[in-house]
Structures are given as structure tokens and as C-alpha cells.
Amino acid sequence: MSCYLDMVDSPEHVKKLTVSQLQELAGEIRTELIQGLAKGGGHLGPNLGVVELSIALHKVFATPKDKFVWDVSHQVYIHKILTGRKKRFRTIRQTDGLNGFALRTESEHDSFGAGHAGTALSAALGMAAARDKRGSDENIVCIFGDAALTNGISFEAMNNVSHTTKKFIGILNDNEWSIAKNVGAISGYLNKLITNPRYNQLAKDFEGFVRRLPKGDLALKLAHRAEGGFKGALTGVGLRPSTPATESDGRGGYGSPVFFEEMGMRYLGPIDGHDLPLLISTLEFAKTCDHPIVIHILTQKGKGFDAALKHPEKFHGLGPYNAQTGETPAVRAGTPPNYQDVMGQTLVKLCKADESLVGITAAMPSGTGMKHLEKALPDRYYDVGIAEEHGVIFAAGMATMGLRPVVAIYSSFLQRAYDCIHHDVCLQDLPVIFCLDRAGLSANDGPTHHGIFDISYLRCFPNVIAMAPANEDELADMMFTATKATHPTFIRYPRGAAEGVAIKDQPQLIEIGAALVQQEFANNGRPKVALFGLGPMNAIARQAATQLAAEGYDAAVINPRFTKPIDMAVHERFGREAALIVTLEDHVIIGGYGAAVLELFSEKALTTPVVRIGWPDQFVEHATTQDELRLKYGLSVANTVAKVKAHFGKAA
Ligand SMILES: Cc1ncc(C[n+]2csc(CCOP(=O)(O)OP(=O)(O)O)c2C)c(N)n1
Numbered sequence: 001m002s003c004y005l006d007m008v009d010s011p012e013h014v015k016k017l018t019v020s021q022l023q024e025l026a027g028e029i030r031t032e033l034i035q036g037l038a039k040g041g042g043h044l045g046p047n048l049g050v051v052e053l054s055i056a057l058h059k060v061f062a063t064p065k066d067k068f069v070w071d072v073s074h075q076v077y078i079h080k081i082l083t084g085r086k087k088r089f090r091t092i093r094q095t096d097g098l099n100g101f102a103l104r105t106e107s108e109h110d111s112f113g114a115g116h117a118g119t120a121l122s123a124a125l126g127m128a129a130a131r132d133k134r135g136s137d138e139n140i141v142c143i144f145g146d147a148a149l150t151n152g153i154s155f156e157a158m159n160n161v162s163h164t165t166k167k168f169i170g171i172l173n174d175n176e177w178s179i180a181k182n183v184g185a186i187s188g189y190l191n192k193l194i195t196n197p198r199y200n201q202l203a204k205d206f207e208g209f210v211r212r213l214p215k216g217d218l219a220l221k222l223a224h225r226a227e228g229g230f231k232g233a234l235t236g237v238g239l240r241p242s243t244p245a246t247e248s249d250g251r252g253g254y255g256s257p258v259f260f261e262e263m264g265m266r267y268l269g270p271i272d273g274h275d276l277p278l279l280i281s282t283l284e285f286a287k288t289c290d291h292p293i294v295i296h297i298l299t300q301k302g303k304g305f306d307a308a309l310k311h312p313e314k315f316h317g318l319g320p321y322n323a324q325t326g327e328t329p330a331v332r333a334g335t336p337p338n339y340q341d342v343m344g345q346t347l348v349k350l351c352k353a354d355e356s357l358v359g360i361t362a363a364m365p366s367g368t369g370m371k372h373l374e375k376a377l378p379d380r381y382y383d384v385g386i387a388e389e390h391g392v393i394f395a396a397g398m399a400t401m402g403l404r405p406v407v408a409i410y411s412s413f414l415q416r417a418y419d420c421i422h423h424d425v426c427l428q429d430l431p432v433i434f435c436l437d438r439a440g441l442s443a444n445d446g447p448t449h450h451g452i453f454d455i456s457y458l459r460c461f462p463n464v465i466a467m468a469p470a471n472e473d474e475l476a477d478m479m480f481t482a483t484k485a486t487h488p489t490f491i492r493y494p495r496g497a498a499e500g501v502a503i504k505d506q507p508q509l510i511e512i513g514a515a516l517v518q519q520e521f522a523n524n525g526r527p528k529v530a531l532f533g534l535g536p537m538n539a540i541a542r543q544a545a546t547q548l549a550a551e552g553y554d555a556a557v558i559n560p561r562f563t564k565p566i567d568m569a570v571h572e573r574f575g576r577e578a579a580l581i582v583t584l585e586d587h588v589i590i591g592g593y594g595a596a597v598l599e600l601f602s603e604k605a606l607t608t609p610v611v612r613i614g615w616p617d618q619f620v621e622h623a624t625t626q627d628e629l630r631l632k633y634g635l636s637v638a639n640t641v642a643k644v645k646a647h648f649g650k651a652a
Helices: 011-016 019-036 044-049 051-060 077-085 120-134 146-150 152-161 185-194 197-212 217-239 258-262 276-287 306-310 339-353 371-376 388-400 411-426 454-459 472-484 537-550 568-577 593-603 626-633 637-651
Strands: 067-070 140-145 169-174 266-272 293-298 357-361 381-383 404-410 433-437 465-467 489-492 516-519 528-533 554-559 562-564 580-588 610-615
Touching: 011 051, 011 077, 019 044, 019 051, 019 077, 019 276, 044 051, 044 306, 051 077, 051 140, 051 276, 067 120, 120 140, 120 152, 140 146, 146 152, 146 169, 146 185, 169 185, 169 276, 185 293, 197 266, 197 276, 258 266, 266 276, 276 293, 339 357, 339 371, 339 404, 339 433, 339 472, 357 388, 371 381, 388 404, 388 411, 404 411, 404 472, 411 433, 411 454, 433 472, 454 465, 454 489, 454 562, 454 580, 454 593, 465 472, 472 489, 516 537, 528 537, 528 568, 537 554, 537 580, 537 637, 554 568, 562 593, 568 593, 580 593, 580 637, 593 610, 610 637
Parallel strands: 067 140, 140 169, 169 293, 266 293, 357 381, 357 404, 404 433, 433 489, 465 489, 528 554, 528 580, 580 610
Antiparallel strands: 465 562, 516 554
């Protein structure tokens, strides 16, 4: 029974509860998270880690006037529960249900939408600057994870804080994990900081002081004075050289908080992020600070659920699981492998045969399948952190030295590195290989994660070779082909299970720019329709062709394989022979593959009508499954057939 959760449906209700009641509430929310997500899945681990933080934030601050800006915002489930969305919580990430991230259109309590990492500090700082300009007094609170500090934008924002505003509250939620274990020097630095015994003693003293504070202005004044002294002592810790015998961790001593201080933000912590009374006192204190402050809290990803504590990476985000044991359903026998695993396994194979190949991921070893390379050939594997821009330029640098980097990044996250693709890779015509995972919909994540813009954003750059496999065997062939190409190469493939075709032992070279004609016209005197099905839409094209043939049409099917260069000869030939061309792509219609066909037809003065099937010019919402959205937006066999029939109906 949920005694307090039943009573809470808005931040006002949170404020009315005592601290001990809120501690009970935290337990009830954990139970709701574990049970409520079991059926549909979601970001369980990160949310279990911020239960106390979310409650404390709503106890101390008052949204929607005060603003919370969450980095990535995959950890806003409790915030949603506490801001009027409790009854809909179990619909999260499902069709017509709550979005899995913060969404401005969903609630006035969601001050800034996200889904991509590293944006919160900049957005929050922008809000603080706007507040200062208009002379209002909202509190702006930015909550960012330790992995957000592997991202360049976070540093760009921190560089700006102190000369932009005096009132800014940052909360560094440090759980040592990105999706996988966090990587890089910053993660090492945070670790040093929390293990510095001398510093920790000081922090504990200050913590004890804050904890004992009575309410009232005088108490807060005292706290600020104490914090001044604390800061002085703390800087001393940073500047005093470490004594190797007692303090050396083998890498030059323990960390000091001077880094944040030098960035112009008062540093407080590390404090236990599950200690609700302490969090509340510390946030009360932060609220009255007249200088930017960052509070470093330590939390456990998955707290309160054994399986999630044991497997933080798996429980970062997952599908359905057993709410008692955390077990996930076994993959049904006969299910084809995921594209990401085919990519990873093929890369291992290619790397074994070609010394120049290396693999790069931006904090997504599992999601992209790069973990296969990490395991098989760790010295050929690089995780750069959530740093897509750096990852791409890093690859460009490697390519100038004769290496062949394979960069695997989700299509939507690669958008972050657009200029790097242009300026560092394409302009210098470097043979970097890009594997664009999640190219297509990421249905339950929604618009932040739908990777449906890459054909448009890539095909305008000179030197680009861009392909899309229709199945997993073709993915292997395309990867092999890319390793022999002398230009930047991009391969896009969707999320989830592949088609289930056998993968050849040895991948084969594909001629650059060559489409594959899968079914020629029967030349039986019936109306001729040529269906060009790109990538995963090839299967839809084939099924539509079968149905159209049964309904009296002469249907040809082509797998275009390349979106740049497109096969001029094949497109032109079918453009001349067919009465109607249909292009199908798992991508927006604007600027996509179909648009490339229209450009070609225009150049060749071909007037054959072209029906383009793809995603419309709008941000597509989230849904339980991709098929629902495909049906709704017409990326389906039925709609393809209907469009063809309508065309000929009209023509008649
Ligand atoms: C630009 C971008 N790259 C990659 C991701 C995938 N991603 C989502 S959450 C996450 C890790 C976030 O770690 P952290 O910020 O420490 O928060 P935690 O999940 O540990 O609470 C990553 C890599 C993303 N959302 N955006």
C-alpha cells in the first residue's frame, strides 16, 4: 500500500510532508518505479538513483516558477510523478502516454526538453541570464550527471557561468556510470575528489553544521559565514602539496575541488545523495547563495533494486523485466541478430584481417555493438565519452596517419558532430567510416532519438559515400566495401532485429554507387510501377510489389543501396520505362533519398511521376512500437499500394 504516494500529486503536496514522511515516500516511489516500469521498460537505474534528490528539489524549490533543467532528462520519472503525472506514469514511453524525457509541451514543470546529453548547463545558464535581465528571482537548478562532464558543451557552459550570473545552482549527480562505466580523466578526477581524506573531513564538518541548522535567516547567515571559512580551508587542501606517503594514489595525489572553484562556482560536497534531510538542508542553503554553486552528490544507480545495482549498464535503460528478480525475457529462438551486433561482430572480423582498422564509440559500447571489439581486440577500441564532436575529429586525426577509424554513433547523436563531419572529415576527404546506428525510428524514445535526418544532412557534402543496407548480410558487405573506399563513408541501419538472412563467411565488395535490381518488369502490358526500397523499407517495397502484381500491375523492385552517389543509370532507365516511380525510405521526405531521385530526374528532364514514401515534415512523436508509427504515417505496404492505385485511378 502506498500511504504517502497516494497523497502526493503535486509539488505542493510534497511541501506539506515532514522529512520522515518524505523518507517513506521515497521508498514508495522506488516500489512504483520498479513495478511500474516492469511491463514496458524504461530508464530504471538512473531514476532509482535520484529518488531522494527529486523529492528534495520539490520540497525546497517551487516549480514551475523555479526551473529544473535535467541533463539528458532520462532521470525525470520521479519529477513527473511529483508534478501531476502520477496517474499516467505507467503509460511512459508508450503510444499516447508520457514521454520518457522532459518535454515542455507535456507539463509546465518541464522547463527544458532534452534527450541528448550535455545540454543542461548551457540551457540553465541561458535561463539564469534571462532571469537576471528581466529582474525576476526564479531559482534555476541544473542537474547533470558525471558523464555529462565528458561532454564539451558542459565545459563551454561552465566557462561562462561566473561572468554571466551570480545565482546558479548546479547539482552534479555522480554515480560513476555513464551508460557503461564512465571514462576519461574527469571521471578519474571526481573519484580522486571523493576519496581525498583531508578534504572529506572538512566537507563532513560543514555537512554536520548544515544538518544542525535551525530554520531562519540568522541560521542561514551563519551558514554562509561558515561556508566562507570552509572555502578557505578547502582551497588550502587543493593547494597544499600532497605527501606521497599518506596521500598518493599513484597518480599525483588526491583531487581537490579547486577545479570547480576556478570555474567560478563554489563547490560543495561530496555529499550522500540518498540522505534526504542533508539534501534538503544543503539545497535550502544553496537557495540563498549569491554566487554560482555546484553541489556534488554521490548516488547509486539502481538503488533499491538488487538486479539493477548488480548490472548498472543493463538497467540504465531496458525493456520489460521481472519486477522481483530483474530477469529479462529470453530472446525468442529464431530472432535475427540486432543490427548493432552484426556491426560489432563484422568489425571484429574486419579488424583481424586489416591492421589499420580501429573502432570508436562515444560512450555507447553496448548500444552500438562496439563492445564486441572492446572484448575481442581491446587495443583497437576507443571510448571517447559522450563527446561525438571530439570522436569524429579524433577519427579524422587518426585517418591522416594511415589508420581506418570506424566510428559508430547513433544517427541522431551524430547531428551533434555536423561541423566536424564537414570541416574535419569531408573537406579533407579523409576515409573515415561512419556506422550510423538507430537510423530510423527509436519508437519509445521519441523525437530526440529518431534518426531520420541523416540522408539529408550528409548528401549535401562533397566526397561523401552514403549507403543503407537492406539486410544484415548487406551491412557486412557495405562495411567491407567502406574499408576499401578512399572517401568518407556512411552506413545507416535501423535499431533492432535485422532481416534474418544468412551472413556470408566472407563479405563482398559492392561497386560504389551501384543499385541492385531485385525484380525486373515482366513487360506483360500492365501499368508499370518501379518501387525503390531503401534500407529497411526494401522489405515493404517487395511486399507491396507482390500485392500490386496480384492486383494487375507490372511491378519492378530495386534496392538503391546508395543515397550518394545514387545509381544514375538504373534510376534513369526505370524513370524512362515506368509509368510511376515509388521511393521508400525510413527517413524524412525532405532532402532524403526520394528527393535525390527527383533532382536526378529534373537534371535528365524526366517527367515520370515520383511518389515518395517517408516521414513527414514534422517531429514524429514516441510510441510503443515503430510499426504503429509506420502505419499512422503511411510507411506501410497498404499505403504504398493505395498510393499507386490512387495514382493510376487519377491517371485513368
Ligand atoms: C549526445 C548524446 N550522446 C549519447 C547519449 C546516450 N546517453 C544517454 S544517457 C547517457 C549516460 C548519461 O550518464 P550521466 O550523465 O552520468 O547520467 P546517469 O545516467 O548516470 O544518471 C548516454 C551516454 C545521449 N543521450 N546523447
